[in-house]
Amino acid sequence: MSVMLPRASAVALALSLAGLLAGCGDLPQPFAENPGAEALRLATPPPARLDIPPPAHALLADAQAQQWSQALADSLLLKEVPAVAQPARKGDWHLVVDASLEGDQVVPRYRIVSPAGKVRASANGTPVPADAWASADPALLKANAQLAAAQVSTMLTGIQAAVAQADPNSLLNRPTRIWFTGVTGAPGNGNLELARQMAVLLPDGHNTLQTTARNADYTVSGHVTISKPDRASDGVQHIEIVWTVQNAKGHEAGKATQLHDVPAHSLDGYWGDVAADAAQEAASGIHEVIANNEGRPHPPASGS
Structure with missing residues (x-):
């Protein structure tokens, strides 16, 4: 029956944060060609019994x-x-x-x-x-x-x-309403820049963005965790950005996690293109989580 994740489990999407810094080399972009195809699992809420x-x-x-x-x-x-x-x-x-x-x-x-x-x-x-x-x-x-x-x-x-x-009111037949609550935990202007980029990227042909929680089908939030530098000078910091998608009942529908190492203090100020690259990949993952929860990949069954 439709696609919601199984109880007490969630879809995990391993995303790389491409292009964090100029000169860091080419990084994998798992959503570039086939967004979210790996590690997605469709869960179906069946009849009550x-x-x-x-x-x-x-x-x-x-x-x-x-x-x-x-x-x-x-x-x-x-x-x-x-x-x-x-x-x-x-x-x-x-x-x-x-x-x-x-x-x-x-x-x-x-x-x-x-x-x-x-x-x-x-x-x-x-x-x-x-x-x-x-x-x-x-x-x-x-x-x-x-x-x-x-x-x-x-x-x-x-x-x-x-x-x-x-069903004309089904999410298969109308745009999905998303309430984006913003981003927390980032140093510098990361919260603002990531949120600004995501607000532009989340709306597409299947999804719309709204400014309140009222009647939202999904709620999306982002949280950034960044470690202390490995060394006081020219060390490395580990950054993790977790994007959580909740359904209308407040249950976790899926999660996209971005992991990367960056030079120490490189994100203390202006994020710029870093935020754009991160949001681009994460938005694709979020779209895929929502599409799978809505059951779009499944053709209807035929009775006999």
């Missing part, structure tokens, strides 16, 4: 069907899907599973059904040799349930993408 009834038509005995549904529920829980191995209850989403014999293989089929009884997504599972399926070995059932969990999780993501695309 997904019931996994023991499959009655999956060519399994009752005891093995119960083992399989429990193994699937356990595997889905590891993927942050609140699944429960129980009969379908009123008001819950549920998973219907059956299986058919095709030649010498058993092919499972999964259907996700809404509380209204509508099939919202369906897919065939990984075929299993018929003799192995008939043996109902616990290890085989567990391995098959893990494969099924991956498919079901993807199906849920597609369902949410379809719902979001059909």
